[in-house]
Amino acid sequence: AQTVTQSQPEMSVQEAETVTLSCTYDTSENNYYLFWYKQPPSRQMILVIRQEAYKQQNATENRFSVNFQKAAKSFSLKISDSQLGDTAMYFCASLGGSNYKLTFGKGTLLTVNP
Amino acid sequence: DADVTQTPRNRITKTGKRIMLECSQTKGHDRMYWYRQDPGLGLRLIYYSFDVKDINKGEISDGYSVSRQAQAKFSLSLESAIPNQTALYFCATSEFPRTDEQFFGPGTRLTVL
Numbered sequence: 001a002q003t004v005t006q007s008q009p010e011m012s013v014q015e016a017e018t019v020t021l022s023c024t025y026d027t028s029e030n031n032y033y034l035f036w037y038k039q040p041p042s043r044q045m046i047l048v049i050r051q052e053a054y055k056q057q058n059a060t061e062n063r064f065s066v067n068f069q070k071a072a073k074s075f076s077l078k079i080s081d082s083q084l085g086d087t088a089m090y091f092c093a094s095l096g097g098s099n100y101k102l103t104f105g106k107g108t109l110l111t112v113n114p
Numbered sequence: 115d116a117d118v119t120q121t122p123r124n125r126i127t128k129t130g131k132r133i134m135l136e137c138s139q140t141k142g143h144d145r146m147y148w149y150r151q152d153p154g155l156g157l158r159l160i161y162y163s164f165d166v167k168d169i170n171k172g173e174i175s176d177g178y179s180v181s182r183q184a185q186a187k188f189s190l191s192l193e194s195a196i197p198n199q200t201a202l203y204f205c206a207t208s209e210f211p212r213t214d215e216q217f218f219g220p221g222t223r224l225t226v227l
Contacts, residue, residue: 033214044218044221045206050214091156101172102157102159103159106154106155106156
């Protein structure tokens with residue numbers, strides 16, 4: 001079984017600053033994938049970034065990057081130059097196992113203040 | 115047009131009523147999923163289907179049933195709705211193994227009074 005833990009229920013950051021959201025996971029799988037999803041007030045689930053566990057290089061998508069520490073089972077999301085539109089709930093998720101289904105954390109509500 | 119659609123977008127019903135939530139996709143994906151989102155709990159998997167003849171229970175399937183009418187359609191039913199089934203419901207699709215990404219519909223807000 002997989003578990004995903006997000007220890008920060010809420011965070012806030014000033015516009016243009018950098019913020020890091022934490023995520024830890026547990027899995028017995030050798031091959032798995034990790035994701036960060038964003039859910040703005042529109043409630044749509046939007047994929048922000050993904051990481052394949054067998055790749056050592058940290059994924060980057062524009063202002064979003066991850067710090068993937070496989071041995072520590074840690075997968076944090078860094079948002080640089082925060083924008084008001086980044087205000088949303090962020091979910092960390094893992095995918096793996098024979099059924100390849102997503103397991104989500106409970107989410108972190110990020111508020112970007114002007 | 116959206117690739118994954120859900121109907122209705124919002125629904126208010128009463129305890130004991132039968133409710134069906136529908137999901138359609140134009141992505142041509144074989145895999146489809148139903149999730150439930152509750153405040154503070156994230157998304158939890160209700161049912162998933164890897165093709166029309168393959169349907170599996172997720173972690174919280176009690177009180178729900180599903181039907182995969184075609185590759186493009188996957189419906190979720192609440193046979194006798196109860197108030198603790200009030201939640202936001204998401205349908206998702208994926209084209210694994212070509213890609214591991216899941217694509218989500220816009221969600222259905224269900225309220226059971």
